[in-house]
Amino acid sequence: MDNSLAYAQQLDRDDQLREFRQQFIIPEENGVEQIYFLGNSLGLQPRRTAGYIDQVLKQWARYGVESFFLGDDPWMHYHDHLVAPLANIVGAKPAEIVVMNQLTVNLHLMMVSFYHPAGKRRKIICEAKAFPSDQYMFETHLKHLGLDPAVVLIEIAPREGEHTIRLDDILHTIAATGEELALVLWGGLNYYTGQVFDMAAITHAAHKAGAKCGFDLAHAAGNVALHLHNWNVDFACWCSYKYLNAGPGAIGAAYIHERYHTDPGIQRLAGWWGYEKETRFAMQKGFRPIASAEGWQLSTPSPILYAAHRASLEIFAAAGFDRLREKGRLLSAYMLYLLDEINARASSPILEIITPRIDHERGCQVSMLMHQKGREVFDALGKAGIFADWREPNVIRVAAVPLYNRFEEVWRFADSVRRIIFAV
Template identity: 65%
Template sequence: METSYDYALSLDAADPLREFRDQFVIPLREGREQIYFLGNSLGLQPRKTHGKIKEVLQQWSDWGVEAFFMGEHPWLDFHEKLADPMSMVVGALPHEVVVMNQLTVNLHLMLASFYRPTGKRFRIICEAKAFPSDQYMLETHLKFLGFDPDETIIEVSPRRGEHTIRTEDILQAIKTHESSLALILWGGVQYYTGQVFDMETITKAGHAAGAVVGFDLAHAAGNVPLRLHDWQVDFAAWCNYKYMNGGPGAIGGAFIHERYHGDPSLPRLAGWWGYDASRRFKMEKGFVPDRGAAGWQLSTPSPLQYACLQASLEIFTAAGMPALHEKGRALNDYLIRLLESIVREAGERAIEIITPIKNPEKGCQVSLLMHRKGKETFSALQQAGIFADWREPNVIRVAPVPLYNRFTEVWQFADCLRRML
């Protein structure tokens, strides 16, 4: 029954979040809605986005630069309106979260504050084959400080013949390098395999070793449950154009735990938008940070980017994170069950699911290692109107997301895959 289309229809009918799909613009081809499983790359456009942008443009038209201070929604405090809903997404206190810049810029800023190498403690632990922007960020940041990346960075890899990284191997690396470890910078969700890492355990182990612990949450924010404050994470950064639906090149986000907010000795690279908001326009010499994470801001932000993210955050708030996570797990479980059925029917090693399927916590993404007909299958999915992602050398990534994907779309994807194999 579970592999039937009627069963998928029954799941959609019982879905308490089914009406939220109507709040997004679904891509069309020849008048027919496509199946969009690329929320892990670029989220779909909320229908509210157009109106939010139009409102900012009208403010610009009506008030010019005075729109920062005038009108029903002045731009000056726009970022404060985004802090509450954003903190709900990442499990933080509102003053621990700030919407600013883009992901890699924010990671550089976080390292400027939290990577404080000494003669003995200077090494950084990270995942092997992290997303390239993280690799390049670490490499260039270390070279800028005069360190050799090859001597400084300790990468933890999957074991031979495995695709994902075991938690015990991460903990062993922390223990092995305990005396020389300054920082752990890890991903919340691995972009290639979709593996959700045990961030709470990594943080505890890192702190026990005397290291600072930060996370890149590009594939985690809006996807998996996060409790950054309770986990005592030191810092985190993320983009808002994937699961957060903030638009291409969307403004990013950062988290700094409140225990650091009152530490004047903590260095930072500052800008005027991070200056004390109550005194910012006095234009005085000497940097005085704004309260909380907002004190890490740099330049005057774009209200247009704020507006795009606000449109999505309003939907997240209405849906509620517990309900979104529950449906996300249900979509993932249903997809896995269908894929396991296909693997059994294929009768040979045609597909390998490299995303951990027994993890207690699952994200939206499932990665399929194609042992045969990889490119042919991917092309067939495209022809069938299914948006998926091809990663060299032979992986297809799909990510049914709870806000706008249906169980029947998962069934259609699996049916297309079955017919190809």
């Protein structure tokens, strides 16, 4: 690698995925394309999304409620378009995928199915400082069960002076909790540091202790390689508005291992959309779930949200997830290289990368802990048309995503940081 603009431009010319950028609407200011590094927050809009939504609207206009069964794409079967590409992205069988609700709602629903405190097996292991919605989910769900979150939750934090959580600490805590452990519910990729966890090892350890294991994949789905079925994960949930580009407030999704689909002992909160399809409209008393992850659905889904999700999933399928992952890895490695160069030139520590450097321990996101000029750098990036985000007390997070970001943008970002820090 070298730090010249020419090198970045060469990487873009060599990039087999470069044409995919054309399929997205890049934000502009006065006709100039901005550098959007916030695909970890809200992915950009695919150009085809409006057309897919419009098709649903037209069908609604033409057939009204009959659109569930009539038209080019009857809504009753729209879900089928989504499961195969999503199964490919998260490493599941299509029957293990359900597209429904939103992330926090789905976490609560999965708690109903997979957290059964009994006897002394009551503890839940989770990350310290998990994303706030997960914390509030735990707090309120446990209170609803009449339990004290402070007693039930075991939070694992980075060691003193470290930023990321050691796998050994997680595995050791799981083993030490042993027969008191009911559930491990962990974030697959930490939203603050960008650390990817060894989900296979965590699942294995949880099962060995006799507990269930699930993951919040908000920052992992569409970003890093996942093999949920082969890892034997019990359940996982994610949102679709980040790397999956399904739009603001997009419909979320969940994975539920097939061994639970027809388990008569599994608890769930049900609604009519999870009822066996062949006889749903017989409107009978007594809940009979669909024998797949779809059996966890409650309410009539929105085909408009499905359509937005489908638009993006088709782009993923065309690009190929392995190629996307490889480009994502190269983008973040290149960003680390350029930021390291800045640090090497400074006489005192300026920025500290808190994202792991080992390839499989990070996705697209790079988090920089600013030791100097943090706010100044962040504000200047905004003025330079670079979308990044700020997390208190002094972390700047950026994500260069493989579907629409370019190596030249990474170079321009690092160049802006360098200019602000060295005032050149």
